Amino acid sequence: MDRFFSHLKQPFTSVWMSLGFVIGVVITVFYYQTLEFTVITISILIVSTYFKPFLTVLLGFICGICCVAAHFILFYSFELPEQHKKYAYSVGVVVEEVISATPPQYIKAKITHLEDSEYSHFRAPYALLSINFAQPIKSGDTFNAQVRLNNYRTIKNFTVFDNQLYAFTQKIAFKGTVLNKQLNIKSPQKNNTVSAYRAYVKKQVNNAEIKWLYYTLLTGDKSLMTFEQKRLMQSLGLSHLLAISGLHISLVFGFCYFVTRFCLKLVKPELNQGINVSIVYSAVGFVVAFIYVYLSDFIISATRALIMLGCYLLLYYLAKQSLRWRSILYALVIILAVNPFSVLNPGLYFSFLAVCIIFMVLKQFPLRGHSLLANMRTLFIIQLGLFIGLLPLSLYFFNGVSLVGLVLNLVAIPILSFVLMPALFLSVLLGLLTDWHAFIVLYDFPLTNLYQMLQAIPQQIRWLNVGQVSITTVVLLYSVVPLLYFIELRLLACIPILTLLFNYYFTQTSLWQLNVFDVGHGLMVLIEKDKHAFIYDFGPSYFNRFSRVTSVLLPYINAHNLTVTNSIVSHQDNDHAGGVAHFKKAGYAWSFDYFHPSGVYKDCIATKIDFQGLSIQTFSKDEFNNRNDNSCVVKVSSANHSVLLTGDISKARESKLINKEDDLQSTVLLSPHHGSDSSSSVEFIEAVNPTLVIHSSAYQGQWQFPSKAVVKRYNKINAKQYSTGDVGQIRVDFYAKHLELSTARGAESYWFIKD
Template sequence: MKLLFGIVVAIITLKWWPSIPSIGVVIATLLILIALHRFVSEIVIGAAIGCLIATGAVAIFQHKTDTALTVDVNTTIAGKVGSLFTKENGQTSVIFDVDTVNGRKLTIFETFRARLYWRTELPVKQGQHWSVTARLREPYGRVNEAGFDAETYFLSRHIHSKGSVRSANVLNERVSVRQQLYDTVYKNVAHLDSARFLIALAFGERGMLSSEDWQQLRDSGLAHLMAISGLHIGLAFFFGYTVTRYVFPLIVKRDTHLWIPLVMGLVAACLYAWMAGFSLTTQRALMALLVVSLIRQSGYSASPFSTFFLVLAAVLVFDPLSIFSASFWLSFGAVYALCIMALFRPTAPLEESVIQKVARYVKSLLIMQCVLMIGMLPLMWTWFGGVSLTALFFNVLAVPLISLITVPLILLGLILTPFGASSYVWHAADLSLQPLMSLLGVASFGWLETQGPSTVFPIVVVLLAFVLWLVGFRTIPIAAGVIGLSLFTWKNTQTDTTAWRVDVFDVGHGLAVLIEKEGRAVLYDTGAAWSSGTVAASVIAPVLTQRGSKLDGLILSHGDNDHAGGEAWVTKHLVPQWVRSSENDLGHLACLRGNRWRWQQLEFEVLYPLTLSDRAKNASSCVIKVSDGKHAVLLTGDLPKAQETYLLTQNDDVSADVLIVPHHGSKTSSSEAFINHVNPKAAIASTGRYTPWNLPHPDVVSRYENRGIEWFETGYDGQVRAQFSDKGWRVLSQRNDTEPFWYRKKFGAPKRKE
């Protein structure tokens, strides 16, 4: 067990390694430790084995990524479509398993998985073979302190590149059996109210769920139920095991082959996992079932914790990169909490009535949900920035409903669908979800944001512990430990009253700058908006939530989408007290030269423009100097050279420690005279990679670097923040300073445009 412990610790820390050692060094170290095994702990040897496994997994991932990378040219690739699609939902993001590049057949260690942006009128179906001309790129993502992390997402799902399709032609139109079944089921359920949930539960495909659905599931604490997860794979196992256990004796009268129900349970679980496309969560569930089944068949008596540890080790050895997935931490966190519960589970009476059995079941279910809520609080806090106060209520109702009625009906529907006899079953499954769907509509009040300072959070923990005590789970030391941990992680509200910060978010081509002091913030530009979302929703709101900060004001430099696209979303959801812009808008305060105001002891001075516009463009960018009297930041929007020259002729004090580079580093801005006049110590450019504009321009970067000005670029450095106080100031980047991990360095090395 000590050896396994060392393996687990080594692999589970992979996410935080600063660099990846060479496999040769790891093997040499392991051989030396084995030779000295009499003098070395088994934990250390296990850690060396774990390092070898983790290093090997990373080496394979990087090799596949290197095989895929042809960033500057269009590449012809051939392979198989790995995503499910219907004619109705079309396709934009397609998982493509590549086995041929430019006519060369790849080896098993070179075949890679790409996520392609693909728009075509031709039907794309899972299982089809296509030849595609695409521009492939490294699996990089925007790196901010909060919000969706694409890079860890790609790692956890073994996606080795991303890109866009230029042209494509189908090589083999034959679709997979899973796609055929999906199409048939979709036709049967498309008209049902809960069709999107039935598809998610049957196939693990959640593309039909809207953002509103996800918010309701999050607020109610039921997100784990609305996709094929470990719980559902376990139910499929139980279904196959139970049916076989009762049917098999009717066929075979002898007490032989008692292992067959166990095997049939695993077969049922594998079939259900196949329906989900063998997603990572289902793979982990299958691995867990296999380990538990082997332990049971071996006759070995293992405690809940020993079983948990064996399953954890097996999953990590099978897929070390799974530690980059939130579902990994949440699923094993939940199982660990249940293991703790199992230690204190009372023994069932030898004789009890039906009513007593039902009462014991209800009590056990309530205790389990309380344990999960308290045990999962730190993880929920970390990953989602809050906790559902109604999760206990919704799970007590939903878990039995979905586990005992909905999922069995779905399994039956999947079995009957090929025979054309499943219509009534799907209707019954739809009816079973109706009560839950009605309750989800009122779930929003149950979500509590816990990242910011809140006296409510520790109170909630205490109340949950009290509920555990009431129902008989009298483990006061554990409850006290959880409460202590929660209070310890609760943010300290004491702050340095002189400290303030300016964050330039990694938003691609666009701009979003947050000025924050003592839990209050002003936003300068919102980043872009598109048909399916906004930067404000995906980046700015999560950051504010994580910090527990309140948005007081919004400043829009000008009206272009990449700067002001999220205005409507911000004003509706973040509700700033005021909005300033250089446009004629009755709802906005003016942002004109000469305007000054104080906010949180910071001085805001508007240097440009001179007049308001009906539609403010680059030349009307609102230029603001923010200062605490000792340090200053200059915000410039997309200010062109002509307007820069105007500021210089006015003898304005535009000097600043930090300059937000005008117009993303375009050659139409950042004149030498302007840079000299501002004389910044650091320059921050908000840029995106591989954009049509190829910004920043190399000449502009050279102008800054030749003057010894520290250059930051969000497209490669991620979110950049400047921190100020009466003790001094500094600039840090998310990729290189806050998260200086091996995968950030792998996907963050700048590739300058020459």
């Protein structure tokens, strides 16, 4: 404990204030307008009155709060002019990125003016726009148009990629459709430096077998990579090599540092003996690293690494010592001061934690130039430390870890560091003088063979999927390290481990679970019991290319490490069956065999099965003249609870079900036809008598489901009602004698995102 307080008593005012600033930013971004924010703020105020160093912490904390508020007001708090919800707005657009060039074209654009408001390029918000226009649109084009514009809002589901949060971090405030049939498009007179550089690199690597790898490493642009290539690199634990980050920046800096030193020693210039020549080497290395980051268009990971490098060099030369931990802290302060919402980016945590791990290893096992064996041992320990130290973050963000990543990185990092990156830099320089396609073959051929060997690694040993890991688990695991590092009584480090074990063995878990996903206008349901899944309906597909299965259902199954046992399609409307093809393509075609023995595009059969102790019953039906009333109606039951899934049936099918005296009574009802007034008759509601009703409908959708009349009918029996369009994914946990409901927007809401 004395060792801990000796660290606290060091009179570094800047360190204390920096710590306060970081705490202020993190607490404000994640907890503003919550009880936690109030408690932490009051605690710091109280402590600062008794412990003087905390006065500077308090000052930094206040600065952090102000920084978040200022950035939100300046760069993120954009609203559409009221004007009675105009159908279209007059908008000035600068095309930032062409997402899809196939008509209708889809672009990401800066809004430079909106009605009477003008925005500078520095502050301008972004919008995602659909343009039904024949003329190809390119990045950098500008035009004025009438745009049907809405505030950006997407579907919201648990444990899958949060598009709305990502859009916020990218300053995407709106989405809409350009209404003009003709546009006066102004193209830029000439490409900027970054665009010209990327075009040059793309041309030079065009004939290479794995050109996507070279292009990505030289530019930071992953547009040449396919989804399969990205997924392969992630499953092999090598995706970090493709993001220009600390490794790449340090390679560029180190390469130029030693080349400059070699050149100066070779020419032996007359230098003032008072000049520290290592500053010259470092300055050249840093300038070239800056150029590299500039040519990568200042992507976040590269900029973050450059700032960390700059802080380290300044402290090293100004303070005459490395002061590694202070350099990390100051770099973090600069990054958060530039954009405090960087704390929403997972890469921030991976980057800084990786540097901390490297510093900790180097403190115990320093690199020594004269001992190759000792250096190899240190590099191995660094890689092992990174694997173990980043493991909780990997489990939390990716729900798994690469089993072969540790071994592959021991080979891949040296190849990248000492072979590929120097060769690529040399190739870029040679390309300015001559045609270097012959030179690229020297490394393209062996690397292509190596890549093919990586593709041959079986999937089962590439990636271990462990399911969802809670943030509480991650925090407790990382809290072990400071307890071991600062506190002399090492046994205290057992407290987080014991807490994890206590939570695991004594926290009550539900017996089974109902998940109604937020898919817009459509339906997709997953029943979970003992890590097994039963699927009912698959949501819509769009343009026969995209579906909610690929963006929601499959990621959810992987994140929770579920085993699919059976699947049912209620009927063939696109909003229910649109994702079936993608689900079958993912390897689950067999899951339809029991309920659809004649094929997935035929109606389900009336039967009853046992699903992990639950009863799943499908009801017989008379043939109707429409697909809606032929929907497969399913009842899932346990000893004390039941769920009725109804597809798009109307009052006519409801009447048939009642007349057959089927047992319809259920605890939870999925309202027929998304809450349409054509369904949910008074008689049907009385027969089911649900305590909870879920409407799977779109937010402010075309048909305005659920109908107000339907809502009133359910209100008469005092049933609680929830709509996925309003609250996002709905999860119902069933226990022995009660149930608990949670919603995605309720559980994962942020003050800075207006739902």
